[in-house]
Amino acid sequence: MTRSFLILLLLLGLIATGPLFALSPGDAVSISVREGELRSAPQFLAAITQRLGYGVSVTVEEIRQDWARIVLQDGVRGWIHTTSIAPPEEMNLTGTQSESPGTTPREIALAGRGFNEQVEAEYRSQNELNFDRVDRMEGYLAPLEDLGAFLQEIDAELSGEVDS
Template sequence: MLFLVLAVAGAGSVALAFERGDPGDVAVRSAELREAPGHLTAIRGHLDYGTRVEVRDRREGFLRVRSEAGEEGWLHPSALSRDPVILTGDGDDVERDADRDEIALAGRGFNEEVEERYRSERGLSFAPVDRMEAGGADPEDLRAFLEQGELHLPGGE
């Protein structure tokens, strides 16, 4: 029970960490930019890892942000970092055409060569991982599931 109380208190403090005008960097592979605050609201777009945003507003545990490219919408604060996300390299060994998936994996020390070594040496299949990464639930399906089960999210979603 104490763990639950601490987890809820900690989740609330994340949202309080950002105020209007504060900068933040996207700290997840791909953050869902939503039309309105809420986990089941329409997705307007995605912001890639490292994208710099400015917090414009806070409501219902979400942050309204605007990227330097002009994209605007609502993000959950867990997708942002106060600390700048900096991708570094010496210039000679950095793959210039790395996509966001490769960048995120490289940040954890994992790349195609490491994956291939694990696959060949240990006989591992990454197909289930690939399916999980590619998957995702449609917000409308989630909404229907919640309604059918008469379930309600905090905040009235």
């Protein structure tokens, strides 16, 4: 096999798998949601054992489908959905994503850094927008237990679960 063919294969592999991060045991990741819920088992309705803030660093120990068993720095373990965690570079925008095909220029990533609570406050002071209605809307978030009950009413089940 020639070297160029190997490189081609490698490139095709990159494109096929995409730049999406593949989680593996041992990976250091961060919580990517405002309130990450650590659960006792890899299921949407398993008991919540701890809530973790945005950006908290954890280590992946095991992957089961869409769920990751993680360990906190203090040794506490639990299960979290993989869409609630992300590699640190996606969180602090160090611009290290450029090795993936079709990714982000570092400049744009840096630009995004400015959008936070402080900027929203400034934006609100300059524009007469009804953010109270947004706050009310965000309050409609239902507990997962209610969603489970809603599905049960029609004999459906929560998807994305695995047996613990």
